[in-house]
Amino acid sequence: MxxxxxxxxxxxxxxxxxxxxxxxxxxxxxxxxxxxxxxxxxxxxxxxxxxxxxxxxxxxxxxxxxxxxxxxxxxxxxxxxSPVPRTNPPRDELAIKLAMAVTVPGVDVPAVVQSQRRHSIKALQDYTRLKGRALAGEGRPTATGGTAATDDGTGADLAWLLVLEQLIFQTEAEVRWLDHCETRLAQRAEIEQARAAENRQNDPAPAPAPRRIGRRRTTA
Missing domain, CATH: 1.10.10.10 (Winged helix-like DNA-binding domain superfamily/Winged helix DNA-binding domain)
Known part of the structure; x- marks a missing residue:
């Protein structure tokens, strides 16, 4: 920004x-x-x-x-x-969190993804509700939690609508990316299971312990 x-x-x-x-x-x-x-x-x-x-x-x-x-x-x-450059994209906390999570032992990465998805979907619903109110001419929110008057001649209503739609598109893309992350995690789990099964098949079975052969004792 x-x-x-x-x-x-x-x-x-x-x-x-x-x-x-x-x-x-x-x-x-x-x-x-x-x-x-x-x-x-x-x-x-x-x-x-x-x-x-x-x-x-x-x-x-x-x-x-x-x-x-x-x-x-x-x-x-x-x-x-000038276009906004993409050569130095801003740090994304969610991307950093997942990048760290998949490399740190003991982290339940699917749970992290699910938790974020629930939050993102809730945010998307809130943004969509705000867009409906904006289109209905109910005003835009202010920093104090109130609502500003609409159609004040400054173009602020259109500016707010454009910002709001950008947030909607961005959150929709985030949800799709989280779905993609979940698919990647499932694929990796399948690959790891297949490798483990292959390793078990290739490992030679342990040789049985030799039987001890000796004289049978007889009693007089």
């Missing part, structure tokens, strides 16, 4: 101060990736350091406004014009 470019996109519409940027960022994403004011001001400080924004005065309440510079606008347009 590029907070940096998200803030530049908002500032391209006019000067804003930190809390406004936080509120508008969350409005466009349905609070999917909530920000705190500290993150916003830390990012603004870096943008100012890089010459992409400049202070633009204060209001009567002492709020510091920031405005985008020409260099900042150029970077924003370059971001919009």
């Amino acid at each position: 590029s907070i940096r470019h998200g803030l530049l996109a908002l500032l391209d519409q006019g000067p804003r101060y930190g809390y406004q940027l936080r509120t508008e960022f969350e409005a466009r994403t349905g609070a999917t990736w909530p920000l705190n004011v500290g993150q916003v001001y830390t990012t603004l400080a870096r943008l100012e350091r890089d010459g992409l924004v400049v202070p633009a005065g204060e209001d009567d309440e002492g709020h510091q406004f920031y405005a985008v510079t020409d260099a900042g606008r150029a970077e924003l347009h370059a971001w919009f014009d």
